[in-house]
Amino acid sequence: xxxxxxxxxxxxxxxxxxxxxxxxxxxxxxxxxxxxxxxxxxxxxxxxxxxxxxxxxxxxxxxxxxxxxxxxxxxxxxxxxxxxxxxxxxxxxxxxxxxxxxxxxxxxxxxxxxxxxxxxxxxxxxxxxxxxxxxxxxxxxxxxxxxxxxxxxxxxxxxxxxxxxxxxxxxxxxxxxxxxxxxxxxxxxxxxxxxxxxxxxxxxxxxxxxxxxxxxxxxxxxxxxxxxxxxxxxxxxxxxxxxxxxx
Amino acid sequence: xxxxxxxxxxxxxxxxxxxxxxxxxxxxxxxxxxxxxxxxxxxxxxxxxxxxxxxxxxxxxxxxxxxxxxxxxxxxxxxxxxxxxxxxxxxxxxxxxxxxxxxxxxxxxxxxxxxxxxxxxxxxxxxxxxxxxxxxxxxxxxxxxxxxxxxxxxxxxxxxxxxxxxxxxxxxxxxxxxxxxxxxxxxxxxxxxxxxxxxxxxxxxxxxxxxxxxxxxxxxxxxxxxxxxxxxxxxxxxxx
Ligand SMILES: Nc1ncnc2c1ncn2[C@@H]1O[C@H](COP(=O)(O)OP(=O)(O)OP(=O)(O)O)[C@@H](O)[C@H]1O
Ligand SMILES: [Mg+2]
Numbered sequence: 001x002x003x004x005x006x007x008x009x010x011x012x013x014x015x016x017x018x019x020x021x022x023x024x025x026x027x028x029x030x031x032x033x034x035x036x037x038x039x040x041x042x043x044x045x046x047x048x049x050x051x052x053x054x055x056x057x058x059x060x061x062x063x064x065x066x067x068x069x070x071x072x073x074x075x076x077x078x079x080x081x082x083x084x085x086x087x088x089x090x091x092x093x094x095x096x097x098x099x100x101x102x103x104x105x106x107x108x109x110x111x112x113x114x115x116x117x118x119x120x121x122x123x124x125x126x127x128x129x130x131x132x133x134x135x136x137x138x139x140x141x142x143x144x145x146x147x148x149x150x151x152x153x154x155x156x157x158x159x160x161x162x163x164x165x166x167x168x169x170x171x172x173x174x175x176x177x178x179x180x181x182x183x184x185x186x187x188x189x190x191x192x193x194x195x196x197x198x199x200x201x202x203x204x205x206x207x208x209x210x211x212x213x214x215x216x217x218x219x220x221x222x223x224x225x226x227x228x229x230x231x232x233x234x235x236x237x238x239x240x241x242x243x244x245x246x247x
Numbered sequence: 248x249x250x251x252x253x254x255x256x257x258x259x260x261x262x263x264x265x266x267x268x269x270x271x272x273x274x275x276x277x278x279x280x281x282x283x284x285x286x287x288x289x290x291x292x293x294x295x296x297x298x299x300x301x302x303x304x305x306x307x308x309x310x311x312x313x314x315x316x317x318x319x320x321x322x323x324x325x326x327x328x329x330x331x332x333x334x335x336x337x338x339x340x341x342x343x344x345x346x347x348x349x350x351x352x353x354x355x356x357x358x359x360x361x362x363x364x365x366x367x368x369x370x371x372x373x374x375x376x377x378x379x380x381x382x383x384x385x386x387x388x389x390x391x392x393x394x395x396x397x398x399x400x401x402x403x404x405x406x407x408x409x410x411x412x413x414x415x416x417x418x419x420x421x422x423x424x425x426x427x428x429x430x431x432x433x434x435x436x437x438x439x440x441x442x443x444x445x446x447x448x449x450x451x452x453x454x455x456x457x458x459x460x461x462x463x464x465x466x467x468x469x470x471x472x473x474x475x476x477x478x479x480x481x482x483x484x485x486x487x
Contacts, residue, residue, distance in 0.1 A: 092373065156377060
């Protein structure tokens with residue numbers, strides 16, 4: 001469904017991602033883990049072209065794109081098949097919760113206001129925020145804002161939703177509600193690529209875990225393979241460090 | 248002091264208020280239209296053009312507006328002649344308006360630019376990631392958030408403009424101030440205090456009215472800013 005081949009990205013001559021290959025099947029949850037600065041965020045941003053890779057190929061929803069020669073139209077096209085949930089939520093500050101969810105449906109997908117409203121209500125209910133539809137982002141807790149942003153992503157019915165550390169900006173007591181919403185999204189059959197430091201969540205929810213290190217895919221496999229049975233030295237080192245810090 | 252005299256000359260002044268208004272409105276509207284591309288060039292740091300706009304802004308900022316008026320009044324015909332047009336002089340009104348448009352293009356661009364830069368990168372990225380075109384992003388997300396930030400600065404620009412417009416008499420435009428000089432010289436230097444006091448009251452009135460409008464905008468701005476959580480950034484560094 002989503003297929004990345006030979007993706008390369010550099011910032012001002014510094015290689016950040018090197019020859020990344022990634023396959024994600026329809027309805028799969030793929031989690032990216034790895035040390036800080038390894039390029040997990042950058043990889044997600046490449047998939048919806050917030051960063052433009054130097055080279056590589058992506059197929060998504062039956063279409064192929066060549067990153068090295070991608071044009072404006074293809075860029076919009078690819079972005080419209082993906083949705084991003086940001087670490088800092090990035091809700092539109094001038095819009096209420098429901099307007100945040102409606103806007104792209106009306107502006108980008110040209111749906112009628114009524115249609116967009118109904119779809120948005122449905123998605124806001126799904127993340128448990130039907131009581132907050134008229135609140136501005138500023139009036140919502142971090143957890144609520146993140147759930148609105150999940151509803152916003154769902155509402156455009158993308159092929160894949162990209163989550164970049166969706167809970168790491170949240171107070172600990174708000175993490176649970178957001179994880180619950182993500183789980184809900186995963187269960188509904190949505191294809192997901194998730195970057196997270198919530199290791200036990202990753203283990204529970206993922207169909208595939210990708211361990212990245214220094215801009216490369218170091219290892220990938222089923223969650224228990226990576227978390228329990230890995231014999232990759234770098235994976236073990238990362239997980240050990242992680243568990244030691246968590247204690 | 249001759250109050251009666253002051254009241255008697257008032258209607259004459261009221262008749263030329265539209266001239267001052269015309270100068271202000273035309274300069275404000277076209278100055279704003281000019282300021283948008285200027286701000287755009289500086290925000291995107293367009294090569295070469297960026298350098299030109301930097302010079303342009305530093306020019307308008309450093310040279311007294313009165314001197315700028317003279318430069319335009321005497322300079323535009325010379326420039327037009329160099330370009331091959333057969334023009335020996337232009338009307339004072341034209342020179343004044345062109346000058347104030349150019350001045351406000353620079354001034355207002357320095358209100359718009361910080362307002363644009365105050366918008367978080369995440370707002371752009373959220374729209375881009377959903378597939379908004381550049382135009383959709385600007386009109387639906389960015390400009391609505393910039394507006395309450397920029398409005399007070401633009402309001403101040405207009406107050407300054409009203410004050411600056413009182414200098415156009417110097418190149419011969421018969422606006423409020425122009426009429427005042429005519430009347431006071433016509434009365435052989437008598438009752439000068441009355442004439443200029445009347446003018447002062449008129450400017451006071453105009454400024455008071457425009458300040459009320461700006462206050463109102465400020466209150467609205469506070470409400471919107473509270474909602475969006477943006478802080479007011481500092482104003483353009485113009486001292487007029
Ligand atoms: N806009 C940018 N300009 C220059 N370098 C960048 C930029 N964005 C990221 N980088 C660099 O690219 C590398 C990968 O960063 P990235 O944010 O993708 O890592 P990450 O795996 O998401 O890390 P973290 O777990 O801390 O979020 C880092 O070395 C970072 O400094
Ligand atoms: Mg990251």
